[in-house]
Amino acid sequence: MRAWRLLAAAVVWFGVVLQYVLMVAGEDAARAAVSTMRFFSYFTILSNIAVGLVLAAPALAPGSRLALWARRAGTRMAVGVYIAVTGAIYHWLLAGLWDPKGWQLVADTLLHTAAPLLYLVDLLAFPPREAARWSQAWKALAFPAAFGAWTLLHGAISGFYPYPFLDVAKRGYPAVLVTMVAMSAGFYALTLLLTGLQHLQLRLAKRGGAPISG
Numbered sequence: 001m002r003a004w005r006l007l008a009a010a011v012v013w014f015g016v017v018l019q020y021v022l023m024v025a026g027e028d029a030a031r032a033a034v035s036t037m038r039f040f041s042y043f044t045i046l047s048n049i050a051v052g053l054v055l056a057a058p059a060l061a062p063g064s065r066l067a068l069w070a071r072r073a074g075t076r077m078a079v080g081v082y083i084a085v086t087g088a089i090y091h092w093l094l095a096g097l098w099d100p101k102g103w104q105l106v107a108d109t110l111l112h113t114a115a116p117l118l119y120l121v122d123l124l125a126f127p128p129r130e131a132a133r134w135s136q137a138w139k140a141l142a143f144p145a146a147f148g149a150w151t152l153l154h155g156a157i158s159g160f161y162p163y164p165f166l167d168v169a170k171r172g173y174p175a176v177l178v179t180m181v182a183m184s185a186g187f188y189a190l191t192l193l194l195t196g197l198q199h200l201q202l203r204l205a206k207r208g209g210a211p212i213s214g
Contacts, residue, residue: 002059006056006060008055008119009059011110012114012115015048015107015111015114015115016048018106020036020039022103023036023038043085044086046143047079047083047085047086048111050082051119053066054070054076055070055122071128071129072128073128073133076132078136080119081187081190084116084190084194086111087113088116090112091112093164095112123194133195136195140187141188145184152168155167165179166180
């Protein structure tokens, strides 16, 4: 399991770093600062960073506080939801809007396809030792809500919106707010689904006497 997670984490982090390099390559300090701000304003990047941390921390520093946080059932369920939404929204709504080539295609594939698949495989193959609490479904909404608030604030100041469906300048606040509410419902429903699946895994493992690797 440790070797698997190190390999998976390496793939995820390579995608994140590659995308950052592609965004700031050839820019002066001022433009690089703006690009860096925008880089960390994408939910894709933030969810991939969360995946990289959750996979790497228990393998590299098993006794650390970060590893303890990464092993919690609530953490792993929430991160699973975030990266699953990242992949689903990209392939459903965004992939057809551009045609990346070369290294940009590599980064695009790693961030939106490889990372979701690797993490969800890990979540299913090595579920948390303890059962995720149903109340965590509400707590998992905190991060998307904070991201939405930041996007609106940052966009109002800079005019930059990371995704077309959150672009207030083109869609207006009512339409964007409706979209955000609908997406929150999706986050909540998916968290419940993953929580229920994890509970089922734990029950089946107890009946069959199989160890839970966590």
